[in-house]
Amino acid sequence: MRIYITHCTGIKNDSLKSSDEEVKPEALYAAVHTQRFIRKCKEVQATWAIFSDQYGIWFPDTKKKWYDKHPDSVTNEEFAELLHGFDKILKEFSEIWFYNHPSWFHSLYQRIIRKSTLSQRIRTFSHLNQIV
Numbered sequence: 314m315r316i317y318i319t320h321c322t323g324i325k326n327d328s329l330k331s332s333d334e335e336v337k338p339e340a341l342y343a344a345v346h347t348q349r350f351i352r353k354c355k356e357v358q359a360t361w362a363i364f365s366d367q368y369g370i371w372f373p374d375t376k377k378k379w380y381d382k383h384p385d386s387v388t389n390e391e392f393a394e395l396l397h398g399f400d401k402i403l404k405e406f407s408e409i410w411f412y413n414h415p416s417w418f419h420s421l422y423q424r425i426i427r428k429s430t431l432s433q434r435i436r437t438f439s440h441l442n443q444i445v
Contacts (some may be wrong), residue, residue: 314360316403319350319412320422321365325379330371338363353441362423364411369398375419392424399428405425410444413437420439 324344339351342363351373354361361390363371368384387395403409409431411422426435 314404314406315408315410317350317359317361317410317412317415317417318364319347319361319371320417321363321367321371322417322420323381323383327379329379333378335373336377337373337376338365338371339373341377342380343388344417346417350412350444353444357444359444360406364399364425366395366421368404369395384419387421392421396428398423399425405432406431407434409435411435411437412441413439416438 322342322344324347325341326336326343329341339348341350342348347363351361353359361373365371365377365380365382366384366387367380368377371377412424412425424430428439429435
């Protein structure tokens, strides 16, 4: 079973910032490349998720609150938690395709991919037409 993942972005729906409302990732992340990724996954009915610097793997039907967490601010302890969650949640997938938008792919995401116990299953890609 395959899953497509992209990383979070600092470009969010700021109307939710002062709210305690929980929303799906599609409603939170406003960056064009993230919205295109989500639309493409939905179009082909692919399984997808967002890798959040705050929450880790975030599936499309899960609701969470607005947050502000830059990947540079992730501590070693938080990294270990994110990595553990990544491996635990994605272990059922035989293929993990991580969308690598070259201008936005932070070293945190490269490190997650490299350190993951699932690294042999992870493939990075940078063209949305590869989502099938």
